[in-house]
Amino acid sequence: MKKFKWTLGLVFCLALVLSLVPCTAFAAESGTCGDNLIWELDEEGTLTISGTGDMYDYSNRPEESPWQSWRYKIKQINIEEGVTSISSWAFAACNKMSSVTIGKSVKNIGHDAFADCSGLTDIIIPASVESCGKGIFSGCFGLTDVTFWGDAPGLGDYMFEGVTATVHYPCSDETWTDDVRKPYGGNLTWEASHAKGVFPGKEPTCTETGLTDGEICLTCHELVEKGEVIPAKGHKGVYRDNEAEATCCTEGVKRGGAECKVCGEELIEDTILPIDPNNHKNIVTDKSVKATSTKTGLTAGSHCADCGKVIKKQTLTLAKPVLTSGTKNIARKKIVVKWKKNSTCTGYQVKYVTGSTTKTVKVTSKSTLSKTLKKLKKGKTYKVYVRCYKTIDGKTYYSAYSTAKSVKVKK
Numbered sequence: 001m002k003k004f005k006w007t008l009g010l011v012f013c014l015a016l017v018l019s020l021v022p023c024t025a026f027a028a029e030s031g032t033c034g035d036n037l038i039w040e041l042d043e044e045g046t047l048t049i050s051g052t053g054d055m056y057d058y059s060n061r062p063e064e065s066p067w068q069s070w071r072y073k074i075k076q077i078n079i080e081e082g083v084t085s086i087s088s089w090a091f092a093a094c095n096k097m098s099s100v101t102i103g104k105s106v107k108n109i110g111h112d113a114f115a116d117c118s119g120l121t122d123i124i125i126p127a128s129v130e131s132c133g134k135g136i137f138s139g140c141f142g143l144t145d146v147t148f149w150g151d152a153p154g155l156g157d158y159m160f161e162g163v164t165a166t167v168h169y170p171c172s173d174e175t176w177t178d179d180v181r182k183p184y185g186g187n188l189t190w191e192a193s194h195a196k197g198v199f200p201g202k203e204p205t206c207t208e209t210g211l212t213d214g215e216i217c218l219t220c221h222e223l224v225e226k227g228e229v230i231p232a233k234g235h236k237g238v239y240r241d242n243e244a245e246a247t248c249c250t251e252g253v254k255r256g257g258a259e260c261k262v263c264g265e266e267l268i269e270d271t272i273l274p275i276d277p278n279n280h281k282n283i284v285t286d287k288s289v290k291a292t293s294t295k296t297g298l299t300a301g302s303h304c305a306d307c308g309k310v311i312k313k314q315t316l317t318l319a320k321p322v323l324t325s326g327t328k329n330i331a332r333k334k335i336v337v338k339w340k341k342n343s344t345c346t347g348y349q350v351k352y353v354t355g356s357t358t359k360t361v362k363v364t365s366k367s368t369l370s371k372t373l374k375k376l377k378k379g380k381t382y383k384v385y386v387r388c389y390k391t392i393d394g395k396t397y398y399s400a401y402s403t404a405k406s407v408k409v410k411k
Contacts, residue, residue, distance in 0.1 A: 028043055029067070033056055034053050034055045037053060037054075045073050045074055046076045047074050047091075048080065049079050050082065050083070051080075054085040055086055056087060057088065057110070058088060058089045065089065071093060072095070076100075078101045079100075079106060084107050085108045085110070086106060089112050091113060091114050094119075095118050105128055108133075109131070111135050111136065111156060114140060115136070115137070116138070118141050120143050121143060124147045125146070129150070131154040133156045135158045135161060143160075144164070144165050146160075146165055147168040148176075152180045159186075160184045163185075163186035164186065166188075166189045167181075167189065168191050169190065171217065196216070198214075199226075199227065200213060201227040204232050206234055206236075209231060211228070213227055235265065236261050246274060247280070248277050248278070248306055249275065249307050251275055252274075254273055277307070280304040280306065280311065281306065282305040283302050283303070283304055284304075284305045285301075286300065288300040293341065294344065297317040299314055301315075318388040318389070318390055319344075320400040320402050321399070322339060322340045322402055323339050323384065323405045324338045328407055330372070331411060333411070334374050335352070335373045335376060337371045339386045341367070345366050345388035346391050347362065347388075348363040348368070348371075350371045350386050351386070351401065353383045366388075377409060378410070381408040383406055384404065384407055385401040385403075386402045
Protein backbone atom coordinates (compact mmCIF):
# COMPACT_ATOMS: atom_id res chain seq x y z
CA MET A 1 0.00 0.00 0.00
CA LYS A 2 2.90 2.38 0.71
CA LYS A 3 4.38 1.81 -2.75
CA PHE A 4 0.96 2.59 -4.25
CA LYS A 5 0.73 5.84 -2.27
CA TRP A 6 4.28 6.88 -3.22
CA THR A 7 3.69 6.25 -6.94
CA LEU A 8 0.31 7.92 -6.89
CA GLY A 9 1.82 10.85 -5.03
CA LEU A 10 4.37 11.41 -7.80
CA VAL A 11 1.62 11.34 -10.40
CA PHE A 12 -0.48 13.76 -8.38
CA CYS A 13 2.46 16.15 -7.85
CA LEU A 14 3.24 16.07 -11.54
CA ALA A 15 -0.38 16.90 -12.38
CA LEU A 16 -0.31 19.75 -9.80
CA VAL A 17 2.88 21.25 -11.28
CA LEU A 18 1.48 21.03 -14.80
CA SER A 19 -1.72 22.72 -13.68
CA LEU A 20 0.32 25.77 -12.62
CA VAL A 21 1.84 26.16 -16.08
CA PRO A 22 0.13 29.03 -17.98
CA CYS A 23 -2.72 27.65 -20.11
CA THR A 24 -2.11 27.68 -23.80
CA ALA A 25 -4.19 26.31 -26.66
CA PHE A 26 -3.39 22.76 -27.67
CA ALA A 27 -4.39 20.65 -30.62
CA ALA A 28 -6.59 17.58 -30.30
CA GLU A 29 -4.68 14.40 -29.47
CA SER A 30 -5.53 10.78 -30.26
CA GLY A 31 -4.17 7.25 -30.35
CA THR A 32 -4.89 3.64 -29.44
CA CYS A 33 -5.61 2.23 -25.98
CA GLY A 34 -6.70 -1.29 -26.90
CA ASP A 35 -6.49 -3.72 -29.79
CA ASN A 36 -9.72 -2.24 -31.09
CA LEU A 37 -9.98 0.93 -29.02
CA ILE A 38 -9.01 4.50 -29.81
CA TRP A 39 -8.84 7.56 -27.60
CA GLU A 40 -9.24 11.21 -28.53
CA LEU A 41 -8.81 14.32 -26.40
CA ASP A 42 -10.42 17.38 -27.96
CA GLU A 43 -9.55 21.01 -27.44
CA GLU A 44 -12.38 21.41 -24.92
CA GLY A 45 -10.86 18.81 -22.62
CA THR A 46 -13.20 15.89 -23.40
CA LEU A 47 -11.46 12.50 -23.50
CA THR A 48 -13.45 9.90 -25.50
CA ILE A 49 -12.70 6.18 -25.55
CA SER A 50 -14.43 4.36 -28.43
CA GLY A 51 -14.34 1.06 -30.27
CA THR A 52 -14.79 -2.51 -29.01
CA GLY A 53 -13.09 -4.74 -26.46
CA ASP A 54 -10.81 -4.31 -23.47
CA MET A 55 -8.52 -1.40 -22.70
CA TYR A 56 -4.79 -2.09 -22.49
CA ASP A 57 -3.53 -2.90 -18.97
CA TYR A 58 -1.75 0.02 -17.30
CA SER A 59 -1.63 -1.61 -13.84
CA ASN A 60 2.18 -1.74 -13.53
CA ARG A 61 2.90 1.93 -14.20
CA PRO A 62 0.06 4.50 -14.09
CA GLU A 63 2.13 6.93 -16.16
CA GLU A 64 1.94 4.50 -19.10
CA SER A 65 -1.57 5.59 -20.08
CA PRO A 66 -1.25 7.36 -23.45
CA TRP A 67 -3.02 10.53 -22.27
CA GLN A 68 -0.70 10.88 -19.26
CA SER A 69 0.93 14.08 -20.59
CA TRP A 70 -2.48 15.81 -20.88
CA ARG A 71 -4.09 14.71 -17.58
CA TYR A 72 -4.24 18.31 -16.37
CA LYS A 73 -6.31 19.19 -19.47
CA ILE A 74 -8.95 16.46 -19.06
CA LYS A 75 -12.30 17.84 -17.85
CA GLN A 76 -14.69 15.14 -19.01
CA ILE A 77 -14.38 11.43 -19.84
CA ASN A 78 -16.76 9.50 -22.11
CA ILE A 79 -16.46 5.71 -22.24
CA GLU A 80 -18.62 4.79 -25.25
CA GLU A 81 -20.70 1.66 -25.89
CA GLY A 82 -18.52 -1.23 -27.07
CA VAL A 83 -15.72 -0.72 -24.53
CA THR A 84 -15.68 -3.72 -22.15
CA SER A 85 -13.09 -2.78 -19.52
CA ILE A 86 -11.39 0.20 -17.87
CA SER A 87 -7.76 -0.45 -16.99
CA SER A 88 -6.20 0.00 -13.58
CA TRP A 89 -4.75 3.50 -13.09
CA ALA A 90 -6.39 4.56 -16.39
CA PHE A 91 -7.57 8.00 -15.22
CA ALA A 92 -5.88 8.42 -11.84
CA ALA A 93 -4.94 11.97 -10.84
CA CYS A 94 -7.02 13.69 -13.53
CA ASN A 95 -7.63 16.38 -10.95
CA LYS A 96 -9.63 18.71 -13.21
CA MET A 97 -11.99 16.01 -14.41
CA SER A 98 -15.53 16.59 -13.15
CA SER A 99 -17.68 14.28 -15.27
CA VAL A 100 -17.48 10.60 -16.27
CA THR A 101 -19.91 8.70 -18.50
CA ILE A 102 -19.44 4.92 -18.52
CA GLY A 103 -21.01 2.94 -21.38
CA LYS A 104 -23.35 0.03 -20.66
CA SER A 105 -20.92 -2.49 -22.17
CA VAL A 106 -18.18 -2.07 -19.51
CA LYS A 107 -17.83 -5.23 -17.38
CA ASN A 108 -14.69 -4.59 -15.32
CA ILE A 109 -13.10 -1.52 -13.78
CA GLY A 110 -9.48 -2.01 -12.70
CA HIS A 111 -7.99 -0.85 -9.37
CA ASP A 112 -7.28 2.85 -8.81
CA ALA A 113 -8.92 3.67 -12.17
CA PHE A 114 -10.25 7.07 -10.91
CA ALA A 115 -8.05 7.55 -7.82
CA ASP A 116 -7.35 11.16 -6.78
CA CYS A 117 -9.83 12.66 -9.29
CA SER A 118 -10.76 15.39 -6.76
CA GLY A 119 -13.06 17.26 -9.18
CA LEU A 120 -15.43 14.31 -9.58
CA THR A 121 -18.71 14.82 -7.64
CA ASP A 122 -21.00 12.05 -8.84
CA ILE A 123 -20.87 8.93 -11.00
CA ILE A 124 -23.17 6.18 -12.27
CA ILE A 125 -21.96 2.57 -12.50
CA PRO A 126 -23.96 0.74 -15.21
CA ALA A 127 -25.60 -2.66 -14.62
CA SER A 128 -23.09 -4.34 -16.92
CA VAL A 129 -20.20 -3.88 -14.44
CA GLU A 130 -19.30 -7.18 -12.76
CA SER A 131 -16.22 -6.16 -10.75
CA CYS A 132 -14.60 -3.01 -9.35
CA GLY A 133 -10.97 -3.15 -8.25
CA LYS A 134 -9.59 -1.76 -5.02
CA GLY A 135 -9.02 1.95 -4.55
CA ILE A 136 -11.07 2.96 -7.61
CA PHE A 137 -12.33 6.19 -6.02
CA SER A 138 -9.75 6.61 -3.25
CA GLY A 139 -8.78 10.23 -2.82
CA CYS A 140 -11.85 11.51 -4.77
CA PHE A 141 -12.64 13.97 -1.99
CA GLY A 142 -15.30 15.81 -3.99
CA LEU A 143 -17.31 12.64 -4.68
CA THR A 144 -20.67 12.81 -2.88
CA ASP A 145 -23.07 10.70 -4.91
CA VAL A 146 -22.58 7.22 -6.43
CA THR A 147 -25.29 5.15 -8.15
CA PHE A 148 -25.18 1.45 -9.03
CA TRP A 149 -27.75 0.36 -11.60
CA GLY A 150 -27.48 -3.42 -11.48
CA ASP A 151 -26.74 -6.36 -9.23
CA ALA A 152 -23.97 -5.92 -6.68
CA PRO A 153 -20.60 -6.31 -8.46
CA GLY A 154 -17.46 -7.48 -6.77
CA LEU A 155 -16.18 -4.42 -4.85
CA GLY A 156 -12.47 -4.03 -4.00
CA ASP A 157 -10.88 -2.96 -0.73
CA TYR A 158 -10.25 0.75 -0.10
CA MET A 159 -12.57 1.52 -3.03
CA PHE A 160 -13.84 4.71 -1.35
CA GLU A 161 -10.87 5.54 0.87
CA GLY A 162 -11.17 9.12 2.12
CA VAL A 163 -14.61 9.61 0.49
CA THR A 164 -17.81 10.75 2.18
CA ALA A 165 -20.72 9.96 -0.11
CA THR A 166 -24.21 8.56 -0.47
CA VAL A 167 -24.17 5.32 -2.43
CA HIS A 168 -27.42 4.31 -4.11
CA TYR A 169 -28.24 0.73 -5.03
CA PRO A 170 -31.33 -0.59 -6.83
CA CYS A 171 -34.43 -1.08 -4.77
CA SER A 172 -35.82 -4.63 -4.55
CA ASP A 173 -32.40 -6.05 -5.52
CA GLU A 174 -31.56 -8.86 -3.07
CA THR A 175 -27.90 -9.04 -4.12
CA TRP A 176 -27.13 -5.89 -2.13
CA THR A 177 -26.79 -7.66 1.22
CA ASP A 178 -25.37 -6.27 4.47
CA ASP A 179 -22.04 -7.92 3.73
CA VAL A 180 -21.83 -6.01 0.45
CA ARG A 181 -22.78 -2.64 1.92
CA LYS A 182 -19.52 -1.89 3.81
CA PRO A 183 -17.51 1.33 4.21
CA TYR A 184 -14.66 0.26 1.85
CA GLY A 185 -12.37 2.78 3.48
CA GLY A 186 -14.81 5.70 3.32
CA ASN A 187 -17.70 7.25 5.17
CA LEU A 188 -20.61 5.86 3.14
CA THR A 189 -24.35 6.16 3.52
CA TRP A 190 -26.02 3.28 1.67
CA GLU A 191 -29.43 4.10 0.31
CA ALA A 192 -31.81 1.73 -1.44
CA SER A 193 -33.45 3.86 -4.09
CA HIS A 194 -34.91 3.84 -7.52
CA ALA A 195 -32.32 3.64 -10.25
CA LYS A 196 -33.98 6.28 -12.35
CA GLY A 197 -34.06 6.01 -16.07
CA VAL A 198 -35.88 7.82 -18.81
CA PHE A 199 -39.43 6.68 -19.51
CA PRO A 200 -39.79 7.81 -23.12
CA GLY A 201 -42.62 10.16 -23.89
CA LYS A 202 -44.22 10.57 -27.28
CA GLU A 203 -44.85 13.38 -29.68
CA PRO A 204 -48.45 14.54 -30.08
CA THR A 205 -50.16 13.94 -33.39
CA CYS A 206 -52.98 15.80 -35.07
CA THR A 207 -55.57 13.71 -33.22
CA GLU A 208 -53.77 12.18 -30.21
CA THR A 209 -52.16 13.77 -27.17
CA GLY A 210 -48.45 13.36 -26.50
CA LEU A 211 -46.36 12.99 -23.36
CA THR A 212 -43.07 14.46 -22.18
CA ASP A 213 -40.33 12.12 -20.92
CA GLY A 214 -40.87 10.74 -17.45
CA GLU A 215 -38.74 8.69 -15.06
CA ILE A 216 -38.95 4.96 -14.38
CA CYS A 217 -37.09 2.75 -11.94
CA LEU A 218 -34.76 0.51 -13.93
CA THR A 219 -34.97 -2.17 -11.22
CA CYS A 220 -38.57 -2.45 -10.10
CA HIS A 221 -39.98 -0.69 -13.17
CA GLU A 222 -42.14 1.57 -11.07
CA LEU A 223 -43.03 4.83 -12.78
CA VAL A 224 -41.28 7.36 -10.57
CA GLU A 225 -42.36 10.51 -12.36
CA LYS A 226 -45.01 10.66 -15.04
CA GLY A 227 -44.50 12.89 -18.04
CA GLU A 228 -46.77 15.84 -18.74
CA VAL A 229 -49.56 15.59 -21.28
CA ILE A 230 -48.99 17.52 -24.51
CA PRO A 231 -52.23 18.54 -26.30
CA ALA A 232 -52.99 17.14 -29.75
CA LYS A 233 -51.92 19.48 -32.52
CA GLY A 234 -55.11 19.31 -34.57
CA HIS A 235 -55.27 19.05 -38.34
CA LYS A 236 -53.91 21.83 -40.48
CA GLY A 237 -55.88 21.59 -43.68
CA VAL A 238 -54.73 22.60 -47.11
CA TYR A 239 -57.05 22.66 -50.11
CA ARG A 240 -56.09 20.96 -53.33
CA ASP A 241 -57.08 22.60 -56.58
CA ASN A 242 -54.85 20.75 -59.04
CA GLU A 243 -55.90 17.58 -60.77
CA ALA A 244 -54.57 14.54 -62.56
CA GLU A 245 -56.41 13.90 -65.80
CA ALA A 246 -57.75 10.48 -66.73
CA THR A 247 -55.99 8.69 -69.58
CA CYS A 248 -56.79 5.68 -71.73
CA CYS A 249 -55.45 3.35 -69.02
CA THR A 250 -55.62 5.21 -65.69
CA GLU A 251 -58.24 6.97 -63.65
CA GLY A 252 -57.83 10.66 -62.95
CA VAL A 253 -58.41 12.78 -59.85
CA LYS A 254 -60.24 16.04 -59.62
CA ARG A 255 -58.80 17.63 -56.52
CA GLY A 256 -61.61 19.58 -54.99
CA GLY A 257 -60.96 18.24 -51.51
CA ALA A 258 -58.55 18.96 -48.68
CA GLU A 259 -55.88 17.12 -46.72
CA CYS A 260 -53.91 17.74 -43.52
CA LYS A 261 -50.48 19.10 -44.42
CA VAL A 262 -49.04 17.63 -41.20
CA CYS A 263 -50.19 13.98 -41.26
CA GLY A 264 -51.57 13.75 -44.79
CA GLU A 265 -55.01 12.55 -43.68
CA GLU A 266 -57.68 13.26 -46.25
CA LEU A 267 -60.22 15.65 -44.78
CA ILE A 268 -62.44 16.08 -47.84
CA GLU A 269 -62.42 13.41 -50.53
CA ASP A 270 -61.36 14.09 -54.11
CA THR A 271 -63.47 13.16 -57.14
CA ILE A 272 -62.23 10.17 -59.10
CA LEU A 273 -62.40 10.62 -62.88
CA PRO A 274 -63.12 7.49 -64.95
CA ILE A 275 -60.73 6.20 -67.57
CA ASP A 276 -60.89 8.25 -70.78
CA PRO A 277 -60.41 5.78 -73.67
CA ASN A 278 -59.65 8.63 -76.08
CA ASN A 279 -56.96 10.37 -74.03
CA HIS A 280 -53.75 8.77 -75.24
CA LYS A 281 -50.56 10.14 -73.71
CA ASN A 282 -48.00 7.85 -75.25
CA ILE A 283 -48.51 7.76 -79.01
CA VAL A 284 -45.86 5.93 -81.04
CA THR A 285 -45.27 6.43 -84.76
CA ASP A 286 -45.35 3.34 -86.99
CA LYS A 287 -42.90 4.03 -89.80
CA SER A 288 -43.83 3.64 -93.45
CA VAL A 289 -42.47 0.76 -95.55
CA LYS A 290 -41.48 1.42 -99.14
CA ALA A 291 -43.18 -0.76 -101.74
CA THR A 292 -41.23 -2.53 -104.51
CA SER A 293 -42.24 -4.63 -107.52
CA THR A 294 -41.86 -7.74 -105.35
CA LYS A 295 -43.02 -6.47 -101.95
CA THR A 296 -46.00 -4.45 -100.84
CA GLY A 297 -45.39 -1.43 -98.61
CA LEU A 298 -47.22 0.42 -95.83
CA THR A 299 -48.07 4.04 -95.19
CA ALA A 300 -46.95 5.68 -91.94
CA GLY A 301 -49.29 5.21 -88.98
CA SER A 302 -49.39 5.45 -85.19
CA HIS A 303 -50.72 3.66 -82.09
CA CYS A 304 -50.97 4.16 -78.30
CA ALA A 305 -48.15 2.38 -76.47
CA ASP A 306 -50.27 2.20 -73.29
CA CYS A 307 -53.49 0.60 -74.52
CA GLY A 308 -52.45 -0.52 -78.01
CA LYS A 309 -55.22 1.35 -79.83
CA VAL A 310 -54.46 2.28 -83.44
CA ILE A 311 -54.59 6.04 -83.85
CA LYS A 312 -53.70 6.23 -87.54
CA LYS A 313 -54.04 3.01 -89.45
CA GLN A 314 -51.30 1.91 -91.81
CA THR A 315 -52.58 1.11 -95.30
CA LEU A 316 -51.13 -1.12 -98.00
CA THR A 317 -49.11 0.56 -100.76
CA LEU A 318 -48.03 -0.71 -104.16
CA ALA A 319 -45.07 0.34 -106.25
CA LYS A 320 -46.08 2.25 -109.37
CA PRO A 321 -45.35 0.32 -112.58
CA VAL A 322 -42.92 1.41 -115.26
CA LEU A 323 -43.97 1.79 -118.94
CA THR A 324 -41.50 0.22 -121.38
CA SER A 325 -40.32 1.42 -124.78
CA GLY A 326 -42.81 -1.00 -126.34
CA THR A 327 -45.61 1.48 -125.71
CA LYS A 328 -46.34 2.85 -129.20
CA ASN A 329 -48.74 3.30 -132.14
CA ILE A 330 -48.76 -0.18 -133.71
CA ALA A 331 -51.57 -0.06 -136.28
CA ARG A 332 -54.42 2.03 -137.58
CA LYS A 333 -55.94 3.84 -134.64
CA LYS A 334 -54.26 1.47 -132.15
CA ILE A 335 -51.68 1.91 -129.41
CA VAL A 336 -50.12 -0.98 -127.53
CA VAL A 337 -49.23 -0.17 -123.88
CA LYS A 338 -46.49 -2.31 -122.25
CA TRP A 339 -45.13 -2.25 -118.67
CA LYS A 340 -42.87 -4.13 -116.31
CA LYS A 341 -44.36 -6.77 -114.03
CA ASN A 342 -45.33 -6.14 -110.39
CA SER A 343 -45.70 -9.53 -108.68
CA THR A 344 -47.51 -8.10 -105.61
CA CYS A 345 -50.62 -6.80 -107.39
CA THR A 346 -53.89 -8.36 -108.52
CA GLY A 347 -53.99 -6.54 -111.84
CA TYR A 348 -53.43 -3.22 -113.63
CA GLN A 349 -55.40 -0.20 -114.78
CA VAL A 350 -54.45 1.69 -117.95
CA LYS A 351 -55.44 5.33 -118.38
CA TYR A 352 -55.16 7.28 -121.63
CA VAL A 353 -55.90 10.99 -122.01
CA THR A 354 -56.31 13.29 -125.00
CA GLY A 355 -57.54 16.83 -124.55
CA SER A 356 -60.30 16.76 -121.96
CA THR A 357 -61.16 13.14 -122.59
CA THR A 358 -59.93 10.48 -120.14
CA LYS A 359 -60.61 6.76 -120.44
CA THR A 360 -59.46 3.74 -118.42
CA VAL A 361 -59.32 0.03 -119.04
CA LYS A 362 -58.73 -2.77 -116.55
CA VAL A 363 -56.30 -5.67 -116.82
CA THR A 364 -57.36 -8.39 -114.37
CA SER A 365 -54.22 -10.52 -114.39
CA LYS A 366 -50.92 -9.49 -112.91
CA SER A 367 -49.17 -11.64 -115.48
CA THR A 368 -50.62 -9.67 -118.40
CA LEU A 369 -48.09 -6.95 -119.17
CA SER A 370 -49.64 -5.21 -122.19
CA LYS A 371 -52.93 -3.76 -123.38
CA THR A 372 -53.96 -2.61 -126.89
CA LEU A 373 -56.03 0.56 -127.04
CA LYS A 374 -58.39 0.66 -130.03
CA LYS A 375 -60.66 3.10 -131.92
CA LEU A 376 -58.35 6.03 -131.30
CA LYS A 377 -58.36 9.19 -133.39
CA LYS A 378 -55.71 9.60 -136.05
CA GLY A 379 -53.50 12.62 -135.59
CA LYS A 380 -54.21 12.84 -131.86
CA THR A 381 -51.56 12.53 -129.17
CA TYR A 382 -52.47 10.43 -126.16
CA LYS A 383 -50.85 10.49 -122.71
CA VAL A 384 -50.73 6.92 -121.48
CA TYR A 385 -50.44 5.84 -117.80
CA VAL A 386 -50.63 2.54 -115.92
CA ARG A 387 -51.08 1.69 -112.25
CA CYS A 388 -51.35 -1.47 -110.13
CA TYR A 389 -54.24 -2.51 -107.98
CA LYS A 390 -54.67 -5.19 -105.32
CA THR A 391 -57.93 -6.45 -103.86
CA ILE A 392 -57.98 -7.75 -100.27
CA ASP A 393 -61.19 -8.73 -98.45
CA GLY A 394 -63.27 -6.82 -100.97
CA LYS A 395 -61.22 -3.63 -100.64
CA THR A 396 -59.10 -2.39 -103.55
CA TYR A 397 -55.79 -0.62 -103.09
CA TYR A 398 -54.14 1.34 -105.94
CA SER A 399 -50.59 2.40 -106.61
CA ALA A 400 -49.71 5.78 -108.04
CA TYR A 401 -49.83 6.07 -111.83
CA SER A 402 -46.65 5.55 -113.76
CA THR A 403 -44.86 8.42 -115.43
CA ALA A 404 -46.89 9.41 -118.52
CA LYS A 405 -45.75 8.42 -121.99
CA SER A 406 -47.02 10.51 -124.95
CA VAL A 407 -47.93 8.54 -128.10
CA LYS A 408 -49.20 10.13 -131.35
CA VAL A 409 -51.56 8.14 -133.52
CA LYS A 410 -50.09 8.49 -137.01
CA LYS A 411 -51.66 5.53 -138.70
